Amino acid sequence: MVRDRDKPVLLMQGHSEGELWALDLHPKQPVAVTGSDDRSVRLVQLTNINLSFFSRDMTEVVHIKDRKEVIHELKFSPDGSFLAVGSNDGLVDVYAVAQRYKKVGECSRSASFITHLDWSVDSRFLQTNDGAGERLFYRMPGTSKGIHWMTWTGVVGAEVNGIWPKYSNITNINSVDANYSSAVLVTGDDLGLVKLFRFPCLKKAKFKKYIGHSAHVTNVRWSNDLQWVISTGGADHAVFQWRFLPEGVMNGVLEPLLQGNSPNDMATCVSIDSRGGGGGGGQISPMSPT
Numbered sequence: 001m002v003r004d005r006d007k008p009v010l011l012m013q014g015h016s017e018g019e020l021w022a023l024d025l026h027p028k029q030p031v032a033v034t035g036s037d038d039r040s041v042r043l044v045q046l047t048n049i050n051l052s053f054f055s056r057d058m059t060e061v062v063h064i065k066d067r068k069e070v071i072h073e074l075k076f077s078p079d080g081s082f083l084a085v086g087s088n089d090g091l092v093d094v095y096a097v098a099q100r101y102k103k104v105g106e107c108s109r110s111a112s113f114i115t116h117l118d119w120s121v122d123s124r125f126l127q128t129n130d131g132a133g134e135r136l137f138y139r140m141p142g143t144s145k146g147i148h149w150m151t152w153t154g155v156v157g158a159e160v161n162g163i164w165p166k167y168s169n170i171t172n173i174n175s176v177d178a179n180y181s182s183a184v185l186v187t188g189d190d191l192g193l194v195k196l197f198r199f200p201c202l203k204k205a206k207f208k209k210y211i212g213h214s215a216h217v218t219n220v221r222w223s224n225d226l227q228w229v230i231s232t233g234g235a236d237h238a239v240f241q242w243r244f245l246p247e248g249v250m251n252g253v254l255e256p257l258l259q260g261n262s263p264n265d266m267a268t269c270v271s272i273d274s275r276g277g278g279g280g281g282g283q284i285s286p287m288s289p290t
Contacts, residue, residue, distance in 0.1 A: 019234040021072035021174075021218045026097075028080040035071030040064065041085055043101070064101060066093055072218075073114055077123035078150040084126055086114025092128060092138070107138045116154040116175075120147050129156040133170045152178035152185070152199070153221075162201035163187055175219045179226050182246050186229050188217030194231050194242070212240050 018037020025032050033043045041064040069088035076083050076097070082104075083095045090112055094105035112131035119126055125147050126138040135156045137147075152159065155173050163173060163185070175188040178199045185199035194210040194217055215235035222229055222244075229242040 018070065019218065020232060020237065021070075021234070022074045022085075023219045023221060023230070023232060024075050024083075025221075025224070026076050026080055027078055027224070033074055033076070033083065035074050035085060037070040039067050039070055039087075041071060041074065041083075064095070066103065067091070069113070073117050075117045075119060075151070075153070077119045078121055079123045081123060082119075084117050084119070086117050086128065088113035090114065090130065092117065092126070094126075105140075107136075109136050109138075110134065115170075116156075118149050118151050118153055121150045122148070123150075125149075127154060129154045131170065152176070152180075158202060159200040160185070162203045162205040163195075163197055163207075164204075174217060175221075177220050177222050177229075179222050179244070181226055182244070184244075186220045186222070188220040188231055190216045192216055192233070194220060194229070194240075210242070213238060 020034060020036045022035030022041075023032070031043055031045060033041060035041045043064075064085075067085075067087040067089050071085060071087045073086040074084060081097055083097060083101060084092050084107075085095070086092045090108070090110040092107035092110075092114055093103055094107070095101040096104045107126065107128065110128060110130040110132075111134070114128055114130055116129040117126065124140045126140070127149070128136050128138070130136070133156055135154065153176055154160070155163070155170070155176055160176060163176065165172070171190070173187055173189045176185055178185045180199075183199050185197045185201060187195045187197065189195070192211070192213045192215055194212070196208045196210070197205055213231065213233040213236055215233045217231055218234045219232045220229060221231075227244055229244060231240045231242065232238070233240075
């Protein structure tokens with residue numbers, strides 16, 4: 001916006017090329033972080049976090065660009081002290097939040113690009129998945145015995161063996177996120193589908209699928225209160241917000257933020273309430289395109 005020819009005002013700044021993949025929110029501060037094909041990490045201040053955190057009033061607070069390859073995964077530690085950023089270089093960079101995101105560590109054992117990250121509850125362990133289908137663990141100084149994962153967003157492991165369709169490969173499912181309290185798992189895949197499974201999903205399982213994105217789903221995340229799911233699209237650049245209505249572990253519901261019915265054409269371990277019954281004739285709309 002330019003009111004004065006010599007004093008342009010920057011309204012919003014974002015990623016400049018390729019697709020948007022990486023997304024996380026700080027566990028204690030109103031800060032969101034994103035990473036994309038432009039090889040940069042951007043942190044923005046959320047001035048209105050209530051259901052509209054991808055609005056035009058976001059202010060960028062930090063911009064990091066340490067890697068030469070794309071960034072598709074990143075995650076804050078549960079205590080809010082660290083930010084782990086995985087890139088297609090096969091490396092995970094660890095930044096200290098209190099030191100204005102100064103780089104303090106590097107995880108370098110992966111032989112392929114980083115696809116998923118999870119921190120342990122005590123913020124002392126980090127697990128990674130990579131493009132070769134390998135699952136690796138990294139230990140921070142001063143670790144304690146036993147590992148309790150704060151999140152589960154990895155696609156590799158016995159706990160998620162059942163999410164994979166027949167004849168699929170490691171790149172077909174782009175993102176997962178577990179809701180421990182309701183024992184459910186949400187996934188996003190290359191077919192543009194958001195799916196809901198029971199968690200853990202140890203063997204091939206029934207699921208409920210949701211349609212809305214016009215391209216592959218690059219990321220899915222539960223909100224801090226576990227009442228909402230946020231999903232991002234790759235080529236459609238859309239952000240969807242879904243409401244979760246728990247009706248017992250076997251009868252959970254994901255529905256779009258904007259009123260409308262969703263398809264209900266599969267036998268599931270968690271069923272959908274289409275608000276009107278039957279096979280859904282409504283339309284799912286994105287909360288806010290980015």
